Amino acid sequence: MSSINLTLKIWRQQNSDALGQLETYTLDAIHTDMSFLEMLDVLNEKLTKEGQDPVAFDHDCREGICGMCGAIIDGVAHGPEKEVTLCQLHMRHFKDGDTIVIEPFRSRAYPVKRDLLIDRSALDRIIQSGGYVSVNTGGTVDGNSIPIPSQQSELAMDAAACIGCGACVASCPNGAAMLFTSAKVSQLALLPQGQVERKQRALAMVEQMDKEGFGNCTNAKECEAVCPKGISIRNIARLNKEYLFAAMTEG
Amino acid sequence: MWFVRLLSSSIGKKLIMATSGLLLVLFLMTHAAGNATIFMSSDVFQGYADELHSHPLIVLIFSISLLVLVLCHVAVGLYLFWENRQVSTSRYIITKRVVKNSFASETMPYTGLVVLLFLSVHIFGFTFSPKHVDISVTVKNLLSNFFYSLFYVIAFIALTIHLSHGFWSMLQTFGINHPRYNTLISRLTLGIPLFFLLIFGGVALYFMTGLGANY
Ligand code: HEM
Ligand code: SF4
Ligand code: FES
Numbered sequence: 001m002s003s004i005n006l007t008l009k010i011w012r013q014q015n016s017d018a019l020g021q022l023e024t025y026t027l028d029a030i031h032t033d034m035s036f037l038e039m040l041d042v043l044n045e046k047l048t049k050e051g052q053d054p055v056a057f058d059h060d061c062r063e064g065i066c067g068m069c070g071a072i073i074d075g076v077a078h079g080p081e082k083e084v085t086l087c088q089l090h091m092r093h094f095k096d097g098d099t100i101v102i103e104p105f106r107s108r109a110y111p112v113k114r115d116l117l118i119d120r121s122a123l124d125r126i127i128q129s130g131g132y133v134s135v136n137t138g139g140t141v142d143g144n145s146i147p148i149p150s151q152q153s154e155l156a157m158d159a160a161a162c163i164g165c166g167a168c169v170a171s172c173p174n175g176a177a178m179l180f181t182s183a184k185v186s187q188l189a190l191l192p193q194g195q196v197e198r199k200q201r202a203l204a205m206v207e208q209m210d211k212e213g214f215g216n217c218t219n220a221k222e223c224e225a226v227c228p229k230g231i232s233i234r235n236i237a238r239l240n241k242e243y244l245f246a247a248m249t250e251g
Numbered sequence: 252m253w254f255v256r257l258l259s260s261s262i263g264k265k266l267i268m269a270t271s272g273l274l275l276v277l278f279l280m281t282h283a284a285g286n287a288t289i290f291m292s293s294d295v296f297q298g299y300a301d302e303l304h305s306h307p308l309i310v311l312i313f314s315i316s317l318l319v320l321v322l323c324h325v326a327v328g329l330y331l332f333w334e335n336r337q338v339s340t341s342r343y344i345i346t347k348r349v350v351k352n353s354f355a356s357e358t359m360p361y362t363g364l365v366v367l368l369f370l371s372v373h374i375f376g377f378t379f380s381p382k383h384v385d386i387s388v389t390v391k392n393l394l395s396n397f398f399y400s401l402f403y404v405i406a407f408i409a410l411t412i413h414l415s416h417g418f419w420s421m422l423q424t425f426g427i428n429h430p431r432y433n434t435l436i437s438r439l440t441l442g443i444p445l446f447f448l449l450i451f452g453g454v455a456l457y458f459m460t461g462l463g464a465n466y
Contacts, residue, residue, distance in 0.1 A: 022344060072345075074345055074347065075345035075347030076347050101344060101345050103343055103345070106342045107338070171349070173338075174335040174338055175338035206261070207260065209261070210261050214261075215261075215334070215335050215338045216261045216265065216331050216334060216335055217261065217262075218335065218356065218359065219416070219419070219420040219423050219424070220350065220353060221353075221356075222348060222349060222350055222353075225350050233423070233428065234429075236423065236428075239262070240265070240423070240424055240425065240426045241425070241426025242426075243260070243262045244257070244262070244266060247257040247260075247263070248253065250253075
């Protein structure tokens with residue numbers, strides 16, 4: 001196991017109203033098998049012992065499935081490795097002597113609460129506006145009694161892989177939430193269970209997305225490139241179609 | 252009203268961009284076909300122009316429709332640009348684009364404005380040219396000027412860049428993105444703009460280089 005020495009420049013901000021700035025820290029002998037968050041744990045332990053405030057950051061599962069973690073590492077959401085969350089990024093992707101700049105995910109709809117901690121409840125409100133199935137379908141039906149072509153179910157599963165981390169918004173040059181919203185609309189629009197509320201869902205979720213102050217998509221593809229779950233912009237094309245069709249026939 | 256709701260949404264505005272963009276591309280195809288007659292001879296080109304203008308109603312309806320399309324495209328495009336600018340590019344201390352070849356998508360409003368500048372020069376020069384001079388003569392007179400032609404070529408390059416993102420982007424906005432067709436789409440996204448560059452740029456170069464001196 002090898003170890004590296006690092007210089008960290010981390011965004012520190014007391015609360016939503018305070019002005020923040022980058023603070024510089026040095027960390028020695030970081031094992032390359034550590035995850036990025038474990039490296040931050042080591043830093044926080046050091047800061048605590050020195051009587052300073054530890055760096056606040058979000059995390060929960062630390063296995064890439066909950067969507068709580070995330071930060072901008074040297075300008076890239078979730079860091080340099082493809083299709084991993086920050087908790088699954090390992091220090092072996094950095095070199096001895098590297099300077100790493102760590103900033104919180106930013107968007108008009110994401111107020112910074114403290115340091116790297118942000119308020120992503122705007123994404124929750126998009127889900128609350130229609131990302132569910134609420135029709136009463138009676139008792140549990142027999143397994144396989146609703147036939148679903150495997151291609152459809154695979155596409156729905158691909159969309160359902162979105163963990164709501166919000167990296168797509170943070171990396172979008174326009175701060176658009178289209179990749180997230182399109183994944184949440186697609187996962188239900190592709191399945192029979194989602195059909196009853198299909199149109200209202202597309203209308204309501206896009207309306208909420210616009211209301212939260214997310215930007216307009218210009219098809220820049222940055223979201224897809226940083227998404228830790230490999231959500232494809234094909235979902236955005238699907239959302240555009242869903243929305244157009246719903247608006248023409250429902251609204 | 253359903254269409255007010257549609258058009259005031261973020262996706263609706265994209266649909267205006269995509270629809271007006273598609274119709275403008277279709278117009279450019281007919282325009283390129285017409286202009287290609289220049290390569291045959293001034294008589295053929297003059298014949299085409301006279302035929303076209305012997306139906307003033309067609310010309311009028313086309314002109315008004317194109318004006319409306321360009322106005323919609325430019326107005327909504329600049330509005331979206333202004334709105335997105337508010338999500339400032341300086342939100343991070345380090346900003347890095349992960350996508351390769353993002354030049355065209357980042358410069359859409361700028362290449363668009365070059366095309367707009369071109370359109371005003373072009374319409375001023377040709378649509379409002381002196382009525383007593385044959386259009387085939389005006390074309391030769393104006394485009395034989397080296398700098399006038401150079402400006403045309405630069406504008407066509409801007410258009411090519413604009414469409415090398417725009418054509419794909421338009422189909423994506425219409426919801427057309429399928430693995431079976433994506434290779435074809437990416438070829439068209441390169442091929443159609445290059446075709447425009449070849450025909451329109453070719454006409455400018457034809458006169459600029461003196462090849463068309465006695466066309
Ligand atoms: C006249 C000045 C023009 C301006 C200011 C302009 C501006 C823009 C802008 C800002 C966009 C990006 C919109 C977005 O992604 O939301 C765009 C997209 C586009 N433009 Fe233009 N443009 C102009 C002329 C043209 C012309 C002449 C054509 C046709 C040949 C054209 C075709 C397109 C297409 C196809 C798109 C893609 C629409 C989409 O993203 O869905 N534009 N334009
Ligand atoms: S689409 Fe990808 S980047 Fe966006 S919230 Fe979902 S998992 Fe995160
Ligand atoms: S902490 Fe759960 S995805 Fe990273």
